[in-house]
Amino acid sequence: MDTEYRVETDALGEMLVPANAYYGAHTARALHCFPVSRLRFPRSFIRALGLIKKHAAITNGRLGLLPQRIAQAIQHAAQEVIQGRWDDQFVVDIFQTASGTSVNMNANEVIAHRATELLGGKLGDKLVHPNDHVNCGQSSNDVIPTAVQMAALDGIVHQVIPALNELHTVLDRKAREFHPILTIARTHLQDAAPIRLGQEFSGYAAQVEHAVDRLWNVEESLGALPLGGTAVGTGFNTHPEFARLTIAGIASETGLALEEAHNHFYAQSNLDALVEASGALKSVAVTLIKIANDLRWLGSSPRSGLGEIKLPAATPGTATLPGKINPVLCETVLKVGIQVIGNDAAVTAAGTFGEFQLNTMISVAAYNLLLSIELLAPAAQAFARHCVAGIEADRQRCSEILERSLALCAPLAPVLGHDKATQIARIAQEEGRTVREVALELSGLDERQLDALLDPARQTEPGGAVLPPPLAPGTVSPTHGATGQPGAPLQVPPSKSNA
Template identity: 40%
Template sequence: MEQRKETYFRVESDSIGSREVPKNAYYGVQSLRGFENFRITGNKLNKEFIQSLAETKKASAITNGQIGLLDKKIEVAIVQASDEIINGNLHEEFITDSIQGGAGTSMNMNANEVIANRAIEILGGQQGDYSIVHPNDHVNMGQSTNDIIPTAGKLTAIKLLDKVIRKLEELQSALSDKAREFDHVIKMGRTQMQDAVPIRLGQEFGAYASVVKRDIKRIRRSREELKIVNLGATAIGTGINADKKYEEDIVKNLSVVTGIELTQSEDLVDGTQNVDGFVDASSSIKTCAVSLSKIANDLRLMSSGPRTGFGEINLPAKQNGSSIMPGKVNPVIPEVMSQIAFNIIGNDVTISMAAEAGQLELNAFEPVIFYNLFQSIETLTNGIDTFINNCIVGITANEERCRELVENSVGIVTALCPYVGYKEAAKIAKTAIKTKEPVRKLILKEGLLNEEELNNVLDAFSMTEPGIVGNLKVVK
């Protein structure tokens, strides 16, 4: 047994005591304690978040080297180790759970230990020999969990938002293409699930493109807010243990490392206390998800049937819809979009509550904020991809069905109001509903308009444009 320990383990100590750590592990005792204490979700840290942590460590090492606080050889080793993580290596050594207590200290120390041990190896030492490179004294120099973790969180959110913005731009383009394709298709517009007045199918898809465009604008604005970081604040915003020159230069250096133009919080105490930027980002993602779920609802309704529903459009058939009903095909892609929205709405509530629960100089609940925010952005991005490729681009219109529903609807009587008055038009509508007779036939029967006048007034395309339909004398 003693031989096994000597071969496979090393002993590390922290303020809690001593622990055995696998000999060749790049993580250390504090990461191990975090792993053991927080077996919560079963999900490790987001890969972009790991890379963002490494970017902050790289920028810090460069800054501390520039101001003469960090030995050049140690700086170079830390930078190399950080670059390896940024490039996707050593991610398996980040063992802590995504949700954890301690305001993210376990996440921060996991990064410090992995980078320190890889730097030690680069300098010719053996993992665990912290006399060469120390996780706290060297890798974490001038830093605190309380400025590193929120900064890495913002960097990650920015990168993920870039991806969802690109997908939303693709979706907007796909919807605009459908708006043009369907611009000639006249269908019945509905309000409160009741017949209203005619509308072009292209106008509906154009409206979908417009709300997506607005969502992109909202998300871009919230992304800009996330570029304000509190790096240099250290523990509570006072900058204790960070050299003044470090505080001045760190965000500029991080901007160079990441290629993202960042700015430092004007008030570092405020920047450390408050996480409203994450709440704002979550809100913009939630709003977008709600918009897309509404579109999904519409697509399910318009494609309902195929014989006994609206049947105005066809969605691409993607998989069997039933294990018992042969030939049934369900609108699975719109369904998953709504489920994504439900999840994002729940995540937004969690983020709001976690932000509200901050106390005095720190919000300790950033891990759960990140877990939910990153999930929201990633699931929305993936959902939009399948929404475009497996649904939107393949939608076709049932033009004859759309025309039939318009012609048999009583909603077209609205166009008569300027000519026969609201009361007379309402009377025609009620009679049509009761007798099942077409509106056109009743108008001619009552002698309210002749056939030529009626054709002019009930021109379906004209009813989808602003103004009074027809060129007859209106009721004064």
């Protein structure tokens, strides 16, 4: 089906534009020149651009730089951009002109044509001009980094941090729920020492809490906006009050902590704020990877793995193995984390291309930074709701693992010496017995003393070995009976040390 076109002009001459398009010649030329990918700027960035254009028009009308009729039409059109009405008109590829001029002009043209329509004109008319009116007091060089920083800060404050706070709440709840449950800690993937399952989860909760703190630390740098520096930071061709008034309006509408950058030559010549924010998001990704991977290991089972916790079933695991359930939420978080780490590498590399007064890689940095935000927020939320909230502890499995662990030898060392404790561990391992069984034979300690030393609950708290006095020969152990279970009286023979 043939497409109808209208003819528009830009600095390079005439350009065919689809007749029903709200963008104009500059955008059409960019479409022709940059057919690289299907990657486009996300909704968060388009919204930020709309906010800038809206409040720029309010400021310019207030300062007498635009007729009120035109300023109001721009505000109305920009508000529609903010609300997402014209997202399909933002068509320029991420891999475009260095400073983001094409996407800035895309916004200027869409808003100008819509404002023209609101004033009674038709598409292609220039009752409202994209450069003279919509872009008044602005440059792509200060608008685009401003839009990226606004979109990133908004996403971090209103999406990622709330999602992480939700995850923290669920982890903290599990830490309290699992506190009575004793299990074994692991270092180098080997048994290390007794630990409370709740203590493990308290570590995860604290890790998320610190991740949130790191994100709040980028608020100041992202909130210092380059707007008002125009092309190179001098503020040429803009009113001295333009940036302050415009940013104040945006801050009031969004609730974000925004201010004009104190040094525009700094703010426009580098992507340091974006690199810093990306690094903080990468640290969040690393945190989530750590937690998700631990839970995947702890939930490995149901018969042949660690099985200390039971992960909730989210989806059937396989089409070929009946009954198999996989840790799919954990794996989703791992994939998101890996992607965010890759995004950060791209942002970091982009940050190295800040030659003189402009960084030419801002569109690539913007895409990857905002993608990280878009991925982390829903991933953390889904992880909290559909995985962590439904975790159950397998108390029996934890108890079995703990009782058979060679790590219980650790408190024997201060009493018996390292060599003797090592010997007990080695024999227990070779003969497939518990540390308690071997120690009762070889340590010279009676049951009560061993119970005190090997009490795993005591080993989860600070302190050293406390050895009670030995039982008198022929007396009854207050803790263990014939079956080794609490409560059943037993006449125990003298220990070897008392024989």
